[in-house]
Amino acid sequence: MSGTSTEYLLLLTAVTAVVTFLLRALPFLFFGTGRRPPALVLSIGKVLSPAAIAMLVVYCFACYVRDRAPADHLFGLAEIAAAVVVVALQLWKRNPLLSILAGTAVYMTLVQTVIP
């Protein structure tokens, strides 16, 4: 099934919506009567998020390494420069929108002009 076919897109919309809704509903389903969730569940719920986001950052960069042979692209200079801009701006200004837009603009400029 192609990713752009109507069937795939409908399935994708349904799966993401249902899974996201179930996650939101979880505490209301199981802990609505004043019971507290088991310690392991609470602790995994809290710690999985930073681990998963770190994984997704690694995933994004792994895709760049695969799709843009490092030696041909100044060893990922565009990716590294844009990432530094994002993290530095976020540490400094704490404005997610600004950090994302500026980082993306730097990256687009670099890959469209200096480091194709």
Next chain:
Amino acid sequence: MNRKPVLKQAFVSSLPVLMGYTTMGFAAGVLLATNSGVEHPALWAFLTSATSISGALQFMLVDWIQKAQPMLEVALLTVCLNIRYSMYGLSLVERFRGLPIAKKLYLIWSLTDETYALEVENKVPPGGDSILYCLTLAALNHCYWIIGVVSGALAGTALPFPNKGIDFAMTALFLVILTDQCRECRNRVYAAVGLLASVVCALVFGAGRMLIPSIILMLSALIVFRKPLEKLESWRPGGRS
């Protein structure tokens, strides 16, 4: 009871979200229109943003559509991306108890990071109906998100521009979330676990097949080493805890 001050306050409280959701949604919408290759980007922008109301997910969708990612992996990744939502309800269970089912379902459906924060803050005027306040906030934020994503998709379709590199927006979004999470010391330990597990899996399985093994490795490590990791939470390099 007078409803007007409650509605007005809900609107005022939602204004920062209006700014955030329309711009962030716009970026996700542009990405969907320019990079996914779907035929009717505005339609899918509407359907996906209206049903899941989730920022990081909206960006990830483009990647999944490009790769026709298998549904089991989509479901697992959605859990990873949105697991934090499952913690939010814990502080709202009491307030939403005994509500009519339709209202309750909508309040749960619409529980995003920002809506949750505003509902917990609960700046309802004295004597006002807190549920009406939450429902109004939720509906406003929901609309802002849909408007942002759909208008981005329309703009991306109407104005073709040199979009090479625009996919970095997703990387940037994850970097921003990670940076904010790492402000808290305890999160750094778990971010490091995710980093290690996924670098190993990227090297072993390659970028295309790394996600599922990474999730399994990461979760096992988090469960097996739960106690030692908890001890590490307060550790600081070269200093006392």
